[in-house]
Structure formats: C-alpha cells, structure tokens
Amino acid sequence: MKSIKIGLLGLGNVGYGTFSVLKRNQEEIKRRAGRGIDVVAVAVRDVARAEALVAGGCKVVNDPYLIVNDPEIDIVVELIGGYDLSKTLVMQAIANGKHVVTANKALLAVHGNEIFAAAQDKGVMVAFEAAVAGGIPIIKALREGLTANRIEWIAGIINGTTNFILSEMRDKGLDFATVLKQAQELGYAEADPTFDIEGVDAAHKATIMSAIAFGIPVQFDKAYVEGISNLNAVDIRYAEQLGYRIKLLGITKRATVNGVEGIELRVHPTLIPAKRLIANVEGAMNAVLVHGDAVGASLYSGRGAGAEPTASSVIADLVDITRLATADPEHRVPHLAFQPNAMTNIEILPMSEITTSYYLRMHVADQPGVLADLTRILAERGISIDAMLQKEPAEGETHTDIIMLTHQTQEKNVTAAIEKMEALNSVVGTVTKIRLENLS
Amino acid sequence: MKSIKIGLLGLGNVGYGTFSVLKRNQEEIKRRAGRGIDVVAVAVRDVARAEALVAGGCKVVNDPYLIVNDPEIDIVVELIGGYDLSKTLVMQAIANGKHVVTANKALLAVHGNEIFAAAQDKGVMVAFEAAVAGGIPIIKALREGLTANRIEWIAGIINGTTNFILSEMRDKGLDFATVLKQAQELGYAEADPTFDIEGVDAAHKATIMSAIAFGIPVQFDKAYVEGISNLNAVDIRYAEQLGYRIKLLGITKRATVNGVEGIELRVHPTLIPAKRLIANVEGAMNAVLVHGDAVGASLYSGRGAGAEPTASSVIADLVDITRLATADPEHRVPHLAFQPNAMTNIEILPMSEITTSYYLRMHVADQPGVLADLTRILAERGISIDAMLQKEPAEGETHTDIIMLTHQTQEKNVTAAIEKMEALNSVVGTVTKIRLENLS
Numbered sequence: 001m002k003s004i005k006i007g008l009l010g011l012g013n014v015g016y017g018t019f020s021v022l023k024r025n026q027e028e029i030k031r032r033a034g035r036g037i038d039v040v041a042v043a044v045r046d047v048a049r050a051e052a053l054v055a056g057g058c059k060v061v062n063d064p065y066l067i068v069n070d071p072e073i074d075i076v077v078e079l080i081g082g083y084d085l086s087k088t089l090v091m092q093a094i095a096n097g098k099h100v101v102t103a104n105k106a107l108l109a110v111h112g113n114e115i116f117a118a119a120q121d122k123g124v125m126v127a128f129e130a131a132v133a134g135g136i137p138i139i140k141a142l143r144e145g146l147t148a149n150r151i152e153w154i155a156g157i158i159n160g161t162t163n164f165i166l167s168e169m170r171d172k173g174l175d176f177a178t179v180l181k182q183a184q185e186l187g188y189a190e191a192d193p194t195f196d197i198e199g200v201d202a203a204h205k206a207t208i209m210s211a212i213a214f215g216i217p218v219q220f221d222k223a224y225v226e227g228i229s230n231l232n233a234v235d236i237r238y239a240e241q242l243g244y245r246i247k248l249l250g251i252t253k254r255a256t257v258n259g260v261e262g263i264e265l266r267v268h269p270t271l272i273p274a275k276r277l278i279a280n281v282e283g284a285m286n287a288v289l290v291h292g293d294a295v296g297a298s299l300y301s302g303r304g305a306g307a308e309p310t311a312s313s314v315i316a317d318l319v320d321i322t323r324l325a326t327a328d329p330e331h332r333v334p335h336l337a338f339q340p341n342a343m344t345n346i347e348i349l350p351m352s353e354i355t356t357s358y359y360l361r362m363h364v365a366d367q368p369g370v371l372a373d374l375t376r377i378l379a380e381r382g383i384s385i386d387a388m389l390q391k392e393p394a395e396g397e398t399h400t401d402i403i404m405l406t407h408q409t410q411e412k413n414v415t416a417a418i419e420k421m422e423a424l425n426s427v428v429g430t431v432t433k434i435r436l437e438n439l440s
Numbered sequence: 441m442k443s444i445k446i447g448l449l450g451l452g453n454v455g456y457g458t459f460s461v462l463k464r465n466q467e468e469i470k471r472r473a474g475r476g477i478d479v480v481a482v483a484v485r486d487v488a489r490a491e492a493l494v495a496g497g498c499k500v501v502n503d504p505y506l507i508v509n510d511p512e513i514d515i516v517v518e519l520i521g522g523y524d525l526s527k528t529l530v531m532q533a534i535a536n537g538k539h540v541v542t543a544n545k546a547l548l549a550v551h552g553n554e555i556f557a558a559a560q561d562k563g564v565m566v567a568f569e570a571a572v573a574g575g576i577p578i579i580k581a582l583r584e585g586l587t588a589n590r591i592e593w594i595a596g597i598i599n600g601t602t603n604f605i606l607s608e609m610r611d612k613g614l615d616f617a618t619v620l621k622q623a624q625e626l627g628y629a630e631a632d633p634t635f636d637i638e639g640v641d642a643a644h645k646a647t648i649m650s651a652i653a654f655g656i657p658v659q660f661d662k663a664y665v666e667g668i669s670n671l672n673a674v675d676i677r678y679a680e681q682l683g684y685r686i687k688l689l690g691i692t693k694r695a696t697v698n699g700v701e702g703i704e705l706r707v708h709p710t711l712i713p714a715k716r717l718i719a720n721v722e723g724a725m726n727a728v729l730v731h732g733d734a735v736g737a738s739l740y741s742g743r744g745a746g747a748e749p750t751a752s753s754v755i756a757d758l759v760d761i762t763r764l765a766t767a768d769p770e771h772r773v774p775h776l777a778f779q780p781n782a783m784t785n786i787e788i789l790p791m792s793e794i795t796t797s798y799y800l801r802m803h804v805a806d807q808p809g810v811l812a813d814l815t816r817i818l819a820e821r822g823i824s825i826d827a828m829l830q831k832e833p834a835e836g837e838t839h840t841d842i843i844m845l846t847h848q849t850q851e852k853n854v855t856a857a858i859e860k861m862e863a864l865n866s867v868v869g870t871v872t873k874i875r876l877e878n879l880s
Contacts, residue, residue, distance in 0.1 A: 017734075021588055021589075021734045022588075024590075024733075025588060025589065025590050025733070025734070028589075028590050029587060029588065030782075031655060031778045031779060031782035032587045032774070032777055032778055032779070032782075033587070034770065034774075034779045034782075129585075135734070135735035135736065135738060136738055137580075137581050137584070137585025137586065137738075140577075140580060140581070140584060140585045141577050141580070141581070141585075144577070144580060144584075144756060144759070144760065145569075145577025145580045145581075145753075145756055146577065146752065146756065147469060147472045147473070147755065147756050147759040148461050148462075148465060148469065148751060148752040148753075148754075148755030148756055148759070149461075149465065149468075149752055150464075150465050150468050215471060277717060277720055277721065277741060280717055280720055281717065287739075292752065293461075293464075293465070293748075294457075294461045294465070294575070294748040294749065294751055294752040294755075295575035295742060295743065295748070295749045295752035296575065296742065296743050296748075296749060297742065297743075298575060298576055298577075298740070298741060298742030298743070299739070299740075299741040299742065300738070300739075300740055300741075301717060301738065301739040301740075301741075302735060302736065302737065302738030302739065303735065303736050303737075303738070308733075308734040308735070308736075309734065309735045309736060311588065311734055312586065312588040312589055312732065312734040312735035313585075313588075313735075314588075315587065315588030315734075316584060316585055316586065316587050316588055319584070319587040319588070320584065323771055323772070323773065324771055326771070327767045327768065327771040328767065330474065331763055331764055331766070331767040331771060332763070333763065334472070334474075337472055338471045338472055339471060339472070339474045342470075342471035342472075342474075
C-alpha cells in the first residue's frame with residue numbers, strides 16, 4: 001500500500017524529534033502501521049537551518065499554506081504553538097479535508113470545541129496525544145483504555161518545569177526564586193516561565209482531560225489556575241513533617257453540590273500523602289492518576305516533555321490515523337471520547353463550591369487562648385481538624401507557627417474562616433492556605 | 441444503530457464483574473461506543489446460581505456451544521480459563537466468524553499463535569487487554585501508544601499474589617510460608633498457589649508482552665520461570681540495607697550476544713533500586729515499566745486482578761471491537777502489534793546467555809583469605825564487584841554472611857563462579873543468587 005504523506009508545520013525541538021524518530025524507526029513503524037509514514041514537507045521560518053537539519057530528507061518551505069493546501073499531503077502536524085496562526089492553519093487543513101495531529105494544548109484548551117466541530121463536519125481526525133503529558137499515552141488510556149468506567153477524578157503532575165522546581169526546593173531546602181534561576185540555566189524552565197510556573201500550561205492540559213473524562217466541552221476559561229510562585233520553602237518542610245509532599249496538580253473531579261452534579265477543574269499546589277506512588281514522581285517527570293469506578297486508581301508516568309518523548313506521542317497519532325484514514329468516520333474514536341451527539345453540559349463549579357481538605361499555616365503570638373480562638377473559628381464553620389503541628393517559638397521570639405490540616409470542607413467555608421482568623425490580634429499577617437488531596 | 445450482542449462464557453468473579461459494570465455504566469459506555477453493548481447470554485455450569493445473579497438480565501445456558509454457535513451473538517467473551525475447553529470454544533467462535541475477548545493469559549501464551557492465525561484467516565478480532573495486568577491498559581499502551589518506539593525492554597510486577605507476599609515479607613520481616621498462609625486466608629492467594637508463587641502466571645503475561653513488543657510469536661516454552669517460594673527473609677533484609685527491594689519481575693529485553701540479536705524472556709525474583717517508582721508498588725498492585733528508544737521509560741500501574749478492574753479491560757476491548765466490527769480488517773490494530781506478514785523470528789536466548797547483575801550471598805568461615813578467594817574466583821571470570829556487605833559474626837559464631845553485588849555479566853559466568861565458590865572449604869552450603877536490574 002502506498003505510504004501516507006505528512007507535512008510538518010514547524011521544525012523546532014518536537015518537530016525535529018518527530019522527523020528523526022520517523023526516520024530512525026521507519027521500518028519498525030511500517031511493520032506496525034502496515035504502510036510507510038513519510039514526511040514530505042516541512043514549513044519553517046528559517047529555511048536554511050531546516051534544510052541543514054533534514055539533509056535532503058524532505059521539501060522545506062517558508063510558507064505554511066504550501067503545506068495545508070498541498071493536495072499530496074494526507075496529515076498535517078502542527079507544532080508551531082500559540083493560538084493565532086496555528087488555529088488558522090489547523091482550520092484550513094481541516095477545510096481541505098486533511099487529518100491533523102497537534103501537540104498544542106493551549107490551542108485545544110481554548111479553541112478545541114470549534115476545531116473538533118469543524119473536523120467532525122469534514123470527516124477528518126484531529127489527534128492530540130502529545131498535547132497532554134508528553135510521551136505518556138494518557139489520552140489513549142482515557143479515551144479507549146478506560147471506556148468501561150465512569151471516571152470519578154483525575155489528578156496529574158502535568159508540568160515538568162514546576163515539578164522539577166518543587167523537587168529541588170524539597171530536596172535542597174532552597175526557595176522558589178533560587179531554584180527557578182537554576183532551572184532556567186539547566187533548560188528546565190523558559191526565559192519567560194510564566195505559563196509554567198503560574199499553572200497555565202497545566203490548566204490547559206487539565207481542561208483537555210476534563211472534557212475527555214466527563215463528556216463535556218473544553219472550558220479553559222472556567223478553570224481555576226494557581227501556580228507555585230508564591231510557595232514558601234517552609235510549607236514544603238512542614239508538609240514533609242506531617243507526611244505530605246507538595247505537588248502542582250491538575251485536578252478534575254465529579255462533585256455533587258446541593259444535589260446537583262458539577263465538575264471541579266483546578267490547578268494549584270497540593271499536599272498529597274508522601275506514601276502515594278504519585279508523590280514520588282520527581283524532577284521533570286509527569287504522572288497522571290485516574291480514578292474510575294470499575295478499575296479503581298491507575299497511574300501513568302513518564303517524560304512529559306522533550307523532543308523524542310513528545311515525538312513518540314505525535315507518531316502514535318500518525319499510526320492511528322494511518323490505520324483509519326480510509327475507514328468510515330463512524331469507526332473512529334470520538335475526538336472528546338464521547339460521541340459528539342452524546343456530550344453533556346454539566347457545569348464547571350466555581351472555586352468557592354469545591355470540596356477538599358486544607359493545610360493552614362498561621363503565624364501567631366505565643367500566648368494563651370490563641371489556639372482556642374483558631375479552633376473555635378473553624379468549628380463555627382463546620383470545619384474539623386485532622387492534624388496539627390505547633391512549633392516552639394525560636395529562642396528570643398514571641399511568635400510561632402501553627403499548622404492545621406482540616407478534614408474535607410467547601411472552599412467557601414475555609415475562605416470565611418481565614419478572614420476571621422486574620423482579623424484576630426494574635427495572628428500576624430496572612431494565613432497560608434494550601435489545598436490537600438488524599439488521592440485514595 | 442442496533443446494539444452489539446455479547447455472549448459470556450463463565451460467570452465467575454470476572455464474568456459477573458463484566459456483566460455488572462456493563463449494566464451499571466450502560467449509558468456512559470453507549471455514549472462512548474456509539475452503540476449499546478448487551479450481554480444476551482451466559483453459559484455456566486451452575487445455571488441456578490447464574491440465574492439468581494443475572495436476575496433476568498440475560499439468557500442463562502449450561503452448554504457453552506449454544507453461545508459460540510448462536511448466530512445472534514457478535515462477540516464471545518471467554519472467561520472460563522484453562523487450555524482445553526477454552527481453546528476449543530475460542531476456535532469454534534472464530535470459525536463461526538465471531539470476535540473474541542479473553543482474559544485467559546495461559547491460553548494465549550501457549551496457543552496464541554494458532555488462535556491469532558485462525559482469527560486473521562476469518563477476519564475477526566481476538567482481544568486480550570484483560571490477560572495482562574488486569575485493569576491496566578498495558579496492551580493498548582504497547583500496541584498503540586508506543587508505536588513510534590523501538591521497544592528496548594519491559595519489566596513488570598504482573599502478579600499481585602507474589603507482590604502482596606513480598607510486600608508483607610519486607611514490611612513485617614516474616615518468612616515466605618507464614619505470609620503465604622495469611623495471603624490464602626485473606627483471599628490474595630489461591631488454595632493451590634503454584635501458578636502464582638512459582639512465576640508461571642507472570643511468565644504467561646511476560647510472554648504475551650514480549651511478542652507484542654518485539655514482533656515475535658508467543659513462545660511460553662522458551663521463557664525462564666523462577667518463583668518466590670525459595671526466597672529467604674534474610675535476603676530481603678540485606679537487599680534493603682544495600683538500597684534495594686526484591687520484586688518478582690517479568691522481564692523481556694533485546695540483547696545482542698556475539699553480534700547476534702536475541703530476546704531475553706524471564707521471570708524471577710529481582711533486586712531493584714528502592715528509589716525507583718516501580719520499587720514502591722506494594723501489595724497486590726501491578727505495574728509495568730516499558731523502555732522505548734524515543735519515549736524513554738514510562739510506567740503503568742494499577743490493580744492487576746479483581747472482578748471490576750479486570751472487567752474494565754474486558755469492556756474496553758468490547759468497545760474497541762464494537763467500533764471496528766463493521767470496518768475492513770485492514771483498519772484494525774494487528775493482534776500482536778506488528779502486521780502478521782511483518783513478524784520476525786529473533787530467538788529467545790537461553791538463560792546462560794542473558795546479561796544482568798547479581799546479588800550473591802555466601803555463608804563463610806570468619807577466617808583470613810576467604811574474601812581473597814571469593815574475589816579471585818569472580819575476577820577470573822571477568823565479574824567485577826559493585827558493592828559488598830560483610831556482617832560481623834554473631835556472638836559465639838564462627839561463620840558469617842558475605843553479600844556481593846556484581847556489575848553486569850553473563851549468567852553462565854556467574855554459574856561457573858558459584859560452582860567454584862561452593863567448592864571452597866570456607867564456604868558453607870550453597871551460594872544464594874538473585875538477579876539485579878538497575879531499570880534505568
């Protein structure tokens with residue numbers, strides 16, 4: 001059978017990784033797919049650089065429209081990132097009846113509904129395994145491997161930069177700014193690290209997983225996003241003393257509030273029990289923990305970024321599409337796991353309505369009655385305490401830290417309690433609040 | 441579209457799990473698959489018991505041929521186990537043009553080549569996600585998620601009974617026999633635990649993964665199989681002091697011996713570094729670590745047995761088949777990951793030719809020259825020592841333990857060295873040998 005023809009948009013890190021792995025494992029991949037998969041053209045800004053890289057292996061063009069409009073090309077692989085040009089090109093490729101593979105989580109989290117609808121209309125596939133957790137085949141696990149399950153929740157370490165920073169902060173007792181600088185020098189963090197450290201990248205990925213897990217549209221605008229840039233080394237230390245680690249998690253979860261079903265969708269630093277397998281996923285590695293009603297919890301872990309791990313997912317999509325390219329669209333896995341006419345519109349809950357446990361750190365005067373005041377404030381709002389850590393004041397100090405772990409409660413109760421606590425004369429400054437998930 | 445009709449062979453633990461999950465998550469599954477999936481009949485030995493269980497939900501018959509020969513049934517789910525009747529029924533279902541889903545690793549590891557060839561001829565699918573690692577979608581990850589990769593090795597904790605026993609032995613410092621008895625009382629081990637504790641079950645699963653990873657036929661008869669029944673608590677303790685845990689691993693790996701490519705396929709107790717994520721998979725949980733050239737290492741972990749986790753995999757296969765049932769066979773994923781005409785016959789290596797590291801424990805006289813003798817014997821066979829642990833003799837004792845960890849070497853070198861060591865007057869009894877894998 002004749003080979004399938006690929007056009008690459010972009011030849012950066014992942015683009016070149018895709019090109020090289022397809023070339024290196026050409027035979028192995030063909031033996032699996034039943035057909036060759038050939039990159040016939042690549043569109044880049046710097047043609048000379050790309051020509052040196054591909055060394056005659058394919059055509060190099062400057063104009064990406066020469067790829068999305070090329071009748072010879074079967075599948076367009078979008079690896080240029082961003083929301084604007086990438087969206088225009090993807091939509092044009094779809095309009096031209098081409099299948100699309102993309103690693104662009106930002107594009108899908110924001111414009112996915114429009115893109116998938118267009119693909120559905122044209123009968124083409126838009127595949128995106130590489131958009132979430134790099135080389136880990138988590139989209140496949142969620143969309144196909146766990147189809148028997150009513151998925152209850154997903155919690156993932158889905159940003160390698162922040163996991164590297166948190167691992168280093170814990171390991172070496174360093175503060176955020178110092179580790180960020182090291183991460184930038186080592187290439188684990190970008191010059192402008194905002195998207196990573198503020199949780200935006202993780203929220204894009206959580207948004208996509210949320211849609212697939214629950215059969216809802218992608219709704220990035222409703223995600224709660226909190227990064228790690230305000231995290232203090234002291235909280236990592238206290239958490240450890242209490243048997244927890246702090247990870248930046250992307251979480252999405254079914255919840256019932258006042259008898260109405262809703263979905264939680266949130267990214268924030270999270271205390272998790274140190275003994276959980278996922279708590280021991282360190283450095284730049286990613287991991288996603290999925291809880292289904294039949295299978296229970298299952299964990300998927302591996303490299304969440306990098307040229308070849310990401311290429312591994314891009315190529316898995318290419319093989320899937322190659323297999324199904326000439327089959328009737330009804331035989332394909334739906335883009336968002338559920339048939340387009342079987343999606344639901346369960347609401348994403350506002351953050352005040354979510355339910356979880358909390359780590360609270362108060363800096364307080366070392367005097368009688370303080371603890372009584374704090375516990376009364378919690379009790380009045382129905383918040384019960386699971387564990388407490390009270391430090392002796394340091395030599396010559398009049399203030400000290402109290403740390404409390406709460407049982408599950410709604411976020412709005414904690415917000416109200418903190419407001420009351422901060423109004424106490426005995427409490428200095430603000431109360432530190434970090435959410436805690438038991439993940440069991 | 442009309443629903444797809446399922447016939448179940450067997451309504452034991454997994455059979456009833458499949459029946460209940462299909463019923464409970466009926467709507468959710470249909471929203472994904474695009475069609476209903478209905479169990480229309482079940483064949484069992486004890487009809488009265490089954491009728492009580494299914495409560496009118498489907499027909500109950502005593503004769504399994506009424507299912508495999510029923511023209512109304514599209515997919516036969518084989519959950520009776522064993523090699524004989526199950527094989528006859530599966531072959532008959534295939535001959536009748538029915539698709540088959542099975543959780544029977546023994547059947548596939550031993551008769552898989554014949555079964556897959558028959559299915560290929562008839563243009564039907566035989567799916568077996570549930571045959572390896574229960575609810576973990578590892579077959580899907582290997583066959584589809586990692587298609588870009590040249591798979592280099594797989595190492596898996598793929599038997600929950602033995603992992604439970606090893607976890608308890610380590611945790612509580614108990615010996616094998618005591619823990620086995622507890623495991624039997626708790627239902628984690630069968631009354632006749634031979635298949636589990638002697639590594640046979642793990643070898644069935646490793647055999648299947650080996651075929652899928654490397655594009656070779658299933659060859660259970662060439663697998664090396666060693667269980668945990670001879671493992672001593674003292675070795676678990678020493679391993680821990682050296683920074684290792686002992687797990688029963690199913691391992692399959694590419695290797696080159698004298699310039700010729702071969703495949704290692706082996707199940708045995710294995711020391712692995714305690715800091716590896718997979719070393720921390722405890723109790724009855726399963727986990728599979730896969731190393732591909734593009735993706736690096738990725739880990740898949742979850743429940744490896746039990747009614748609903750196994751049903752989760754059975755149903756995932758049902759959904760896959762439902763999607764592709766009416767598509768041309770060329771659009772399907774090949775049974776053993778590689779196209780039938782693109783399989784290879786790389787040889788499975790005999791155990792003497794495999795390469796790994798070793799843990800050796802010698803019980804020796806506490807006298808000068810012993811260590812010199814032992815190290816000379818290793819050096820003469822080109823075996824170098826990575827770490828050593830020498831215990832002080834206990835009060836009043838004249839003998840003590842020496843533990844050595846070797847660097848990588850071929851098994852035959854170690855076998856020869858052990859023979860020489862055991863011939864020394866200063867060495868008492870046999871030398872304990874446990875293989876060690878770094879898994880990096």
